[in-house]
Every structure is written in structure tokens, then in C-alpha cells.
Amino acid sequence: MKLLKFAAFTMFISLAFGFSSCRKGSTGNGKAEGVEVYKKHCRLCHGVDGTLGLSGAADLSRSALSPEDTRRVIESGRRTMQAFGGVLSEEEIRAVTDYVISLRK
Numbered sequence: 001m002k003l004l005k006f007a008a009f010t011m012f013i014s015l016a017f018g019f020s021s022c023r024k025g026s027t028g029n030g031k032a033e034g035v036e037v038y039k040k041h042c043r044l045c046h047g048v049d050g051t052l053g054l055s056g057a058a059d060l061s062r063s064a065l066s067p068e069d070t071r072r073v074i075e076s077g078r079r080t081m082q083a084f085g086g087v088l089s090e091e092e093i094r095a096v097t098d099y100v101i102s103l104r105k
């Protein structure tokens with residue numbers, strides 16, 4: 001029983017450290033986290049899982065665009081979706097492209 005508690009404790013510690021080092025990596029030093037970019041700039045229209053479709057936003061979970069075209073829509077915009085080329089860095093666009101592709105079912 002003691003051993004089990006110890007194991008759980010060690011796991012908790014390593015998880016806590018894992019998360020904190022992850023955070024450090026994503027703040028301020030230009031390293032982009034796709035999920036953070038998405039929450040900040042995309043969730044409003046596309047929703048947490050990409051299916052919200054506010055003001056006609058495409059359902060990202062059913063998108064059939066190639067990774068290259070996906071990146072292009074994000075960078076240059078399309079109809080009511082604004083271009084993010086001037087808002088996000090090259091790396092942030094790449095990260096959020098990977099993230100929205102990961103939302104597909």
C-alpha cells in the first residue's frame with residue numbers, strides 16, 4: 001500500500017514538472033503551441049473541436065484540405081475568415097495548421 005502511494009506521488013511530481021517545463025517552452029521565446037494559438041484566435045468561430053461553424057465557419061473536423069491548402073487558408077484567409085499571415089508568426093501558423101489537422105475525425 002505504501003509503495004502504491006509512493007508510486008502515485010512520484011507520478012504526480014513528474015507530471016507537475018512535465019507541465020511546468022512545457023509551459024516554459026511556450027512563453028515568450030517564440031516557440032509556438034498550436035493549441036494555444038487556436039484557443040486565442042480560432043475557437044471563437046470554429047469552436048473547441050472545430051465544429052462550431054459560427055458565421056459560416058467551416059467544420060474543421062470534416063475538412064478535406066491538404067496540409068498545404070490548410071496552411072494557405074490560415075495565412076491568406078478565405079471569404080469571411082480573415083488572413084492570419086499578418087497576425088501570427090510563420091511558426092505559429094505551422095503549429096496551428098498541425099493542430100487543426102489533428103481535429104479531423
Ligand code: HEC
Pocket residue numbers: 037038041042043044045046054055056057058059060062063064065070073074078079080081082084096097100
Ligand atoms: C471570424 C471567424 C473565424 C475565425 C476567427 C477563424 N476562422 Fe477559419 N474559417 C471561417 C470561415 C467563415 C471559414 C469558411 C470560409 C469559406 O467558406 O471560404 C473558415 C475556414 C477555415 C478553414 C478551411 C477549412 C476547409 O476545409 O475549407 C480552415 C483550415 C480554417 N478556417 C482554420 C482557421 C484557423 C486555424 C483559425 C485561427 C488561426 C481560424 N480558422 C479562425 C471563420 C473563421
